[in-house]
Amino acid sequence: MQLENYEDFPQTIPLIIEDELFLYPFMIAPIFLSDEQNIKAVENAIEFNKLVIVSVSKTANEKNREKDSFYDIGVIGNIMRKVSLPDGKIKVLFQGLAKGKIIDFNESRPLFAAVEKIENEPFSNEAIKSLVEVVIESVKKLSRLNSKFPVDLIKTLEENDDASRVADLISSVLNLKKDEAFKLFSQTNLEQRLLDIIEVINKEIESYKIQKEITQKVNSKIEKTHKDYFLKEQIKALQKELGVDNQKEEEIKSYKKKLKAKKTFMGKDAYKETKRQIEKLSRMNPDSPDASLLQTYVELVLDIPFGEYSNEKISVSSVEKQLNKDHYSLEKAKERIAEYFAVKQLLEQRKIEDLKSKGTVLCFVGPPGVGKTSLANSISEALKRPLVRIALGGMEDVNELRGHRRTYVGAMPGRLVKGLIDAKKMNPVMVLDEIDKLGTSHRGDPTAVMLEVLDPEQNHEFRDLYLNFPIDLSQVIFVSTANDIRNIPAPLRDRMEFIEISSYTPNEKYHIAKDYLIPQELEKHGLSKNEVSINKATIETIISKYTREAGVRNLRRVFSKLFRKVVKQILSDENVTKVAIGVKDLKTYLDNPIFEIDPADKENFVGISNGLAWTSVGGDILKIEAIKLKGKGDLKVTGSLGDVMKESSSISYSVVKLLIDECSLKIDEKLIPKTFKEQEENTKLDISEIYKRYDIHLHVPAGATPKDGPSAGITMALAIASVLSNRKIKADIAMTGELTLSGKVLPIGGLKEKLIAAFKAKMTKVLIPRKNFERDLDDVPQEVKDALTIKAVDTIDDVLNEALI
Incomplete structure (x- = not known):
């Protein structure tokens, strides 16, 4: 069918946009369509006996029909046949007739495009004929390197007189990117088009030559590898016959000799497993991938220092001497460590072996930088035992401690076993650093492993998954460190005795x-x-x-x-x-000073009280401010406070209200604002009206810093009582304690750090709960107690009597 049988161009015809397929004139090809617009275009063409133009989208899987989303030159042709397929798809047989250019496209009517037919520019027959011969010769060269140009196609090219048709046939076979294919397709200068095709074919020829050279080199390398392997095998066989190659046998003999020397100390399971793996290694080809893994396992097991111990006798005097040499102060911690090793020394002297492993695990607890890890270093130095430090902070993978099964690639023993190998002794000092920061994830719970390690009833048979046999950890002296006891799970806390190391003065x-x-x-x-x-x-x-x-x-x-x-x-x-x-x-x-605790104010103020707070870096002064505003008795709290401190503020406000109602807190009636009517009638006001007619705003400065904790109750109550009674608070007095609704003062923690903060701030008097006064003052440095007047309080009345002027 020819174009003459249809209307003259330009004309508006249905548009089909394909993803990958570049079609050429005089080509009959099947097209599979699933896009709704394409299917409508086909149906319209068949119904009205119209031509269609097939263009190609610039981007793969382009669903939008926008002006710049497809190429503006395509193939004009007709639909010869249409077949419906499952899932709404269709298959059409398309016959290309000529190239066409889309001259107009309306995005609101994406089904049609205005098209004009395009022809080649005038050309010289002699020049084109010469170029065609060169092209065909290049194709023949390429066909010898690649089978994409079959003999039949070359024969067709030689017999065809139409240079444009020859160019189309070659372009359809070449492996081109979309932009390159379109450049060849849209070229109307036939001479330039043939030159471009020659350039593309020459590039492919060079590419295939390079590929062939690389393939030959790779094949020759593989052949050389095979040849070397067989030669090596022959050499090994000859050396074996001559008794020369004894390397592997010598290694196996060495392993067996080491195993025999450790047999007495290893335990039955360990000896049996190691012997089995050595026998398996002796039967294995040295070039096998599993052989190197197995050899690594055997060498690692034989590196474990079974039966090797530091024989230095435990001496309490040497421990005390070393601790005093390395650390200033820390008297309680040193005393407890000395007691711990005194028990061990006595058990050792009396040869009570069964109880030797039943000792307590010490855990040093305190803020960063107070000397927790260095205490363990001193213990190691005093006992003349190697020190192994295992950092547990952030550890979530249980296999880090228990080891990986050997079925996994890159399997290694756990850190505990590696620690023994590094220490080269079975009784090192092992520091479990930051035990409060152990994590839990989908990879297991390391805490469960620590329960087994720190339990004297279990750690003499700790099973590492990599070793696949139990190992004795009972002779290891475990020392752990932590910043916050609350983050350690309760079962793990039960395994340890905590020695608190507080702030330094x-x-x-x-x-x-x-x-x-x-x-x-x-x-x-x-x-x-x-x-x-x-x-x-x-x-x-x-x-x-x-x-x-x-x-x-x-x-x-x-x-x-x-x-x-x-x-x-x-x-x-x-x-x-x-x-x-x-x-x-x-x-x-x-440079300039960075930190400075604000000293006590010289002037007394209404509504500003000095609280004492515990932080991770020691104690601090926590000023609490309160003001009263005309209102309805509401309480507003600011300063980035946590839930506990917000509850403390509510309790404090309620306690102060109760004191006002009971007349325990003296209020001047002049402080209560009167309405106009009350002024006219000269009404006598009830004292409780003061907290009904004022709003209280309570603020803890440094609002960007989160604050929480149960020790600011009396400080908040004092600030509220001060502003409602308009009485000043002594500027050189600080306090700490929590309140109940009945006005009792409850005990708090961190007293030592808080009193040190008051000492640094040059306070003269500190109010603390009665129970803390009776039981915790022994831990406070003497210089702090000498500089401060420490007063015990039982109720909020005691606080107000001491602090208000």
């Missing part, structure tokens, strides 16, 4: 800095004592204004920073032989 920090930190940092920076001079006032200023922490870790960093600058100064100026650092020089070396 400024005086303790001074002695630690003078006797430990400064000498250590001087040595670390290559300085001698004669080259740097720091007086007491400078050290105290650094402690108070450049660090805020419970421990001394940041204090060490400050001295490190200071000495780095000193080193640079000495190297920069040859005349400098000694550097003296005073308080005035600190700004030069360390």
Whole structure:
């Protein structure tokens, strides 16, 4: 069928947009269509006996019919046959007749496009004929490298006189990207089109040549590998006949010899499993992938120090001596550690072996930097046993502790077994650091493993999944550390005895800095004592204004920073032989002060009370402010408070209201605002009207910092009582304690840190709950108790009597 049988061009005809298929004139090809617009276009063409134009979308799976989403040149042709398929798809047989250009496309009528027929530009027959011969010769070269050009196609090309048809046939076979295919397809200059095709074919020829060379190299390499393998096997066979190759046999003999030496100490299951794996390894081909994995397992098991112990006798005196040498203060912690090892020494002397493993696991609890891990280091040093540190912070995978089964790729034993291998002893000091930060996830619960490890009834048969036999951990001295006991699960807490290590006082920090930190940092920076001079006032200023922490870790960093600058100064100026650092020089070396606890106010104010708070870095002063505003008796609380402190504020307000109702808190009637009517009638007001006619706004400054805890009840109640009674609060008094609705003061925690904070803030008097006064003052440093007047309170009345003026 010819174009002459249809209307003249340009004309508006149905548009079919294909995803991948580039069609060419004079080509009859099946097309599978599923898009609704394409199917409608086919149906319209068949119904009205119209031509269609087939174009190609620029992007794969393009569903939108927008002007720039498809190429503007396609193939004009007719639908010869249509067959319906399942799922709403159709198959059509399309006959291409000519190339066409879409000259107009209306996006509101995406079914049709205005099309005009396009022809090739005039050309020279002689030039085209020469180019066709070159093209066909190039195709023949390519066909020898690739079978995509069969003999029949080459024969067709040679017999065809139409150069445009030859170009179309070759373009349809070449493996081109969409843009490249369209460039060839849309080219109307036949001479240029043939030149472009020659360039594409030459590129493919070069590409196939390179591929062939690479393939030949790979094949030759594979053949060489096979050849080397067979030669090696022959050499091994010859060496075996001659008795030369004994490497593998020597290794197996070495493993068996080591196993025999450890047999007495390993236990039946361990010996049996290791022996079985050695026998399996001896039968295995050394080049097998499993052989290396099995050999790794055998070598690792034989590295476990079965039967190897530190034979140094436990001595309480040496432990105490080492602890005192390495740590200042921490008297209670040192005493408890000495008691722990006194029991072990006695059991060892009396050879009570059965009870040797029944000891308690010590857990040092305290803020960061107070010396928890360094205490374990001192224990290790005193006992002359290796130290193994296992960081548990953030650990969620149970296999990190228990090991991976050997069926997994990259399987390794757990950290406990690796710790024994690194220590090369079966009785090291093992520090379980940050045990309160163990995590739980879909990969298991490491806490369950720790329960087994720390239980004397179970840890003598701890089973590592990688080893696949029990191992004895009962001789290991376990020491754990934690920042917060509350984060440790209850069953795990039951396995341990907690030794609390509290904040250091400024005086303790001074002695630690003078006797430990400064000498250590001087040595670390290559300085001698004669080259740097720091007086007491400078050290105290650094402690108070450049660090805020419970421990001394940041204090060490400050001295490190200071000495780095000193080193640079000495190297920069040859005349400098000694550097003296005073308080005035600190700004030069360390910039401006960073921290400073606000000292007690010199002036007394209404509605500002001083609370005492415990933080992760020690104690702090918590000022609580209250104001009264004309209103209806509502309470507003601000300052980023947690649920506990919000409840404390409500309880405090209720307690103060009760005191006003019972006339326990004296209120001046002049403070109560009168309405106009009450002023006219000179009405006598009820005292309770004061909290009915004022709103209270309670605020804890530093609003961006979250605050929570059950120790601010009496402080809040005092601030509310102050603003409602218009009585000032003593500025040099601080307090801590929780309130009940009946006005009783409940005990709190963290008393030592809170009193140290009051001491640093230069308070003169501190109010604390009666129970804390009776049981916790022994832990407070004497210098703090000497500087403060510590008063026990039982009820809110006691607080008001002491604090209000």
